[in-house]
Amino acid sequence: MPPIPALLDPAAQALHQAAQQPSAPRFDIYAGIHKALRTLMADTLVRLGRCDLDHADDLRDTLDRTILMLDLMASHIDSENAVIHTAIEARLPQGARQTTEDHVEHQHSIAALHQDVQALRQARPDLRPLLARHLYRQLALFVAENLAHMHVEETDNNATLWALYTDAEIGRLEGQIVGRLSPEKVMAYMRWLAISLSTAELTGFLQAMRLGAPAEAFDATLALIKSELSPERWDRLATSLQMGTLVPTATPTH
Numbered sequence: 001m002p003p004i005p006a007l008l009d010p011a012a013q014a015l016h017q018a019a020q021q022p023s024a025p026r027f028d029i030y031a032g033i034h035k036a037l038r039t040l041m042a043d044t045l046v047r048l049g050r051c052d053l054d055h056a057d058d059l060r061d062t063l064d065r066t067i068l069m070l071d072l073m074a075s076h077i078d079s080e081n082a083v084i085h086t087a088i089e090a091r092l093p094q095g096a097r098q099t100t101e102d103h104v105e106h107q108h109s110i111a112a113l114h115q116d117v118q119a120l121r122q123a124r125p126d127l128r129p130l131l132a133r134h135l136y137r138q139l140a141l142f143v144a145e146n147l148a149h150m151h152v153e154e155t156d157n158n159a160t161l162w163a164l165y166t167d168a169e170i171g172r173l174e175g176q177i178v179g180r181l182s183p184e185k186v187m188a189y190m191r192w193l194a195i196s197l198s199t200a201e202l203t204g205f206l207q208a209m210r211l212g213a214p215a216e217a218f219d220a221t222l223a224l225i226k227s228e229l230s231p232e233r234w235d236r237l238a239t240s241l242q243m244g245t246l247v248p249t250a251t252p253t254h
């Protein structure tokens, strides 16, 4: 893809350059979810690498996790296409071309990885090592491609978004993304956010949620986060949220 500034007139180009190094922090729509997805991808790859292929439960659980990762990555692509890329292209035609093209490749990779998982699931025991090595390598390439891709989104696409939209507008785009997801999918992402974000980042997320979401949803999210954090991290988060002895009332999801 040509660099985005080449697509802009001189005034817009200057604006774009300024947005790449904002003087004040801007709203980063990618930062949190990409941290979560990096953790999910890395953890899944490691888990696949150490899977005991002769242990039925380990193999099943590892392949189930791999499918979950692929499904959450596919859903993430769908959200970015439908909301972020649509917003960029509405004000800058072709402005999201590189990452849109990347997404098409990623969708092909996800379909192929689904087939690789299925092949390993159904394979005779003597064929599992070969198929597992193939799946592990293909997943590693997928992770590598996505790490590079997310960097482009967090630099080039963010700079474009910041040149085209205010923080309030970008915040509303994030609201649109969350609004498109089922409650189950929100919780599936939340688990990975909980273990990937700093206490300060989780505090900001929860403070915003406490203001805008129903109490039940807030409690359920808090319970899920608590179930994922060590007691020490949970104490730091509770202190940061100034919760005192307040504990979530909802049932942890797992």
Ligand SMILES: [Fe+2]
Residues within 6 Å of the ligand: 077, 080, 099, 103, 149, 153
């Ligand atoms: Fe993406």
